[in-house]
Amino acid sequence: MDKKLSKAQRTRQFIIETTAPIFNVKGYEGTSMSDITEATGLTKGSIYGNFENKEEVALAAFDHNYGIIKKAITEEIARCRSYQEKLMVYANVYHSFNGHSEFIKGGCPILNTAVEADDTNPPLRGKAASAIQSWRNAIMNLIKAGAASGEFKSDIDLERTALSVIALIEGGVMLSKVTHNHANLDQVLKTVAIIINELKA
Amino acid sequence: MDKKLSKAQRTRQFIIETTAPIFNVKGYEGTSMSDITEATGLTKGSIYGNFENKEEVALAAFDHNYGIIKKAITEEIARCRSYQEKLMVYANVYHSFNGHSEFIKGGCPILNTAVEADDTNPPLRGKAASAIQSWRNAIMNLIKAGAASGEFKSDIDLERTALSVIALIEGGVMLSKVTHNHANLDQVLKTVAIIINELKA
DNA sequence: ATATTTATATACTAAATGGTATATTTACAT
DNA sequence: ATGTAAATATACCATTTAGTATATAAATAT
Incomplete structure (x- = not known):
C-alpha cells in the first residue's frame, strides 16, 4: 500500500544490486556466500532472511543485470527514427561492454549465464534462454x-x-574479452553494420 | 628413451582424458577434486602425484579438448581441395557440437573456457586466447x-x-546450447556459408 | 631376484562451503 | 511511547573443499 519500500524490500534490492556484478564476473559457482556477505556487509542471517538460497540471489542478480541492458537498449531505440538506426543500437550498446565505459562489469550477463548454466543449472539457463528468445523476437x-x-x-x-x-555480437564480446583486445569486437561489429545496411530496400 | 609410456605417463594421460569432458561441462570452478577422483577411480594421492594442483589438471584438460578439435579440423581441411571447402570445415565441425553426434561433451571448450576464465583465471584465459589467435590466423x-x-x-x-x-560460430554454439535448439546454430552457420561464398572471385 | 626408484593409497589437515536455529535488534503501526 | 512483527545478527551445523605427509605397493633397472 505504501509507495515507500519496506526495510526488507530495500535490503533485498541492496543485496541484488551489490551482488549482481559479482555474479557476472565470477559466475554462479565462483561466487560464494562469503563473497555476498563481504560485499554487502550483511550477515548470512540477513541474506537468508531475504532469499531462499544462493541460487535465488543469482537468479535475481541476473534479472537485475539483464534489466539494465534491456532498459538502456529500449530507451536508445526509442530515440532512433530509422529502423536501420534502431537495429544498430544493439551493436552500439554491446560495443560499450568493452574498454573504458564498461557499464556492466564482467561483460554480457546473457553470454556469461548461458555458457556457465547451459549444462548445469536449469533455472539460470532458462532465464538466459528467455532473454535470447526475446532479443531474437525484438x-x-x-x-x-x-x-x-x-x-x-x-x-x-x-x-x-x-x-x-x-x-x-555475443561472439564478438567473447573474443574481445578473452584476448583483452577491444578492437576484435569493433571488427565484428563492422560486419553487423554491413548486415544491417544490406537490409535496406 | 622408451617408446612405451611409463605407468605415471599413462595415468596422467588417463586422468586428462577422463576429466577433460567434466571440466568442459561443469567448468573449472564447478569441477571439484572429488569429481576427479570419482570419475577416475583414483585417489587424491594419485592425482597430486601426477599434477601440481587442480588448475594444472584443468589446463591439461583444456589442451586435450582443444587438441581433439584441432586434429579433427586439420585432417578435414587436408581432405578438401578448394579453399572455400577448407573454410567451410570450421562451420561443419562446430555444427557437430550439437545434437546426436556431440563429439565433445559440453560444447566448444574455447568458448566455455574463454567465458569462465576471462576475468578470473589468467592461465586458462591465456590458453583460450591463444586458441582464438591461432584460429584467426588459420x-x-x-x-x-x-x-x-x-x-x-x-x-x-x-x-x-x-x-x-x-x-x-561461437555465438551460434552458445545460442543453440542455451535454447536447446539445434536449429539456431544451423541458421547462424548459413550466414557463415554466405560470407565464405561471397569471398569467391 | 633384488634393490631402488616410481607410482598410488591412506589418513589426515585447516579452511571454506551452503545452510539453519535462535537470539537480538530494528522498524513501524497503534 | 510501546507492543508487536519484521529484519538482521550470532553461533552453529555437517559436509566439502583443495591440499599434504607418509605409508604401501608396483614397476623397472641392475
Missing part, C-alpha cells in the same frame, strides 16, 4: 516493421538475420 | 592462399572476415 519485429515501412527489403530471412546479429 | 591464411590462387577476391578484409566467422 530484432525480427524491427526488421518486419522496417520492411512494412518500405525502409527494408521484403524478402529478408528474418530469423537467420536476427540470430546471426546476436551470434556476432 | 582462417586469414586460408583466405590469403585462396586469394593468391585466384579462387578468392584480392580485396578481402582478412581480419574482419576471420573474426566474424569465429564470432558467428
Whole structure:
C-alpha cells in the first residue's frame, strides 16, 4: 500500500544490486556466500532472511543485470527514427561492454549465464534462454516493421538475420574479452553494420 | 628413451582424458577434486602425484579438448581441395557440437573456457586466447592462399572476415546450447556459408 | 631376484562451503 | 511511547573443499 519500500524490500534490492556484478564476473559457482556477505556487509542471517538460497540471489542478480541492458537498449531505440538506426543500437550498446565505459562489469550477463548454466543449472539457463528468445523476437519485429515501412527489403530471412546479429555480437564480446583486445569486437561489429545496411530496400 | 609410456605417463594421460569432458561441462570452478577422483577411480594421492594442483589438471584438460578439435579440423581441411571447402570445415565441425553426434561433451571448450576464465583465471584465459589467435590466423591464411590462387577476391578484409566467422560460430554454439535448439546454430552457420561464398572471385 | 626408484593409497589437515536455529535488534503501526 | 512483527545478527551445523605427509605397493633397472 505504501509507495515507500519496506526495510526488507530495500535490503533485498541492496543485496541484488551489490551482488549482481559479482555474479557476472565470477559466475554462479565462483561466487560464494562469503563473497555476498563481504560485499554487502550483511550477515548470512540477513541474506537468508531475504532469499531462499544462493541460487535465488543469482537468479535475481541476473534479472537485475539483464534489466539494465534491456532498459538502456529500449530507451536508445526509442530515440532512433530509422529502423536501420534502431537495429544498430544493439551493436552500439554491446560495443560499450568493452574498454573504458564498461557499464556492466564482467561483460554480457546473457553470454556469461548461458555458457556457465547451459549444462548445469536449469533455472539460470532458462532465464538466459528467455532473454535470447526475446532479443531474437525484438530484432525480427524491427526488421518486419522496417520492411512494412518500405525502409527494408521484403524478402529478408528474418530469423537467420536476427540470430546471426546476436551470434556476432555475443561472439564478438567473447573474443574481445578473452584476448583483452577491444578492437576484435569493433571488427565484428563492422560486419553487423554491413548486415544491417544490406537490409535496406 | 622408451617408446612405451611409463605407468605415471599413462595415468596422467588417463586422468586428462577422463576429466577433460567434466571440466568442459561443469567448468573449472564447478569441477571439484572429488569429481576427479570419482570419475577416475583414483585417489587424491594419485592425482597430486601426477599434477601440481587442480588448475594444472584443468589446463591439461583444456589442451586435450582443444587438441581433439584441432586434429579433427586439420585432417578435414587436408581432405578438401578448394579453399572455400577448407573454410567451410570450421562451420561443419562446430555444427557437430550439437545434437546426436556431440563429439565433445559440453560444447566448444574455447568458448566455455574463454567465458569462465576471462576475468578470473589468467592461465586458462591465456590458453583460450591463444586458441582464438591461432584460429584467426588459420582462417586469414586460408583466405590469403585462396586469394593468391585466384579462387578468392584480392580485396578481402582478412581480419574482419576471420573474426566474424569465429564470432558467428561461437555465438551460434552458445545460442543453440542455451535454447536447446539445434536449429539456431544451423541458421547462424548459413550466414557463415554466405560470407565464405561471397569471398569467391 | 633384488634393490631402488616410481607410482598410488591412506589418513589426515585447516579452511571454506551452503545452510539453519535462535537470539537480538530494528522498524513501524497503534 | 510501546507492543508487536519484521529484519538482521550470532553461533552453529555437517559436509566439502583443495591440499599434504607418509605409508604401501608396483614397476623397472641392475
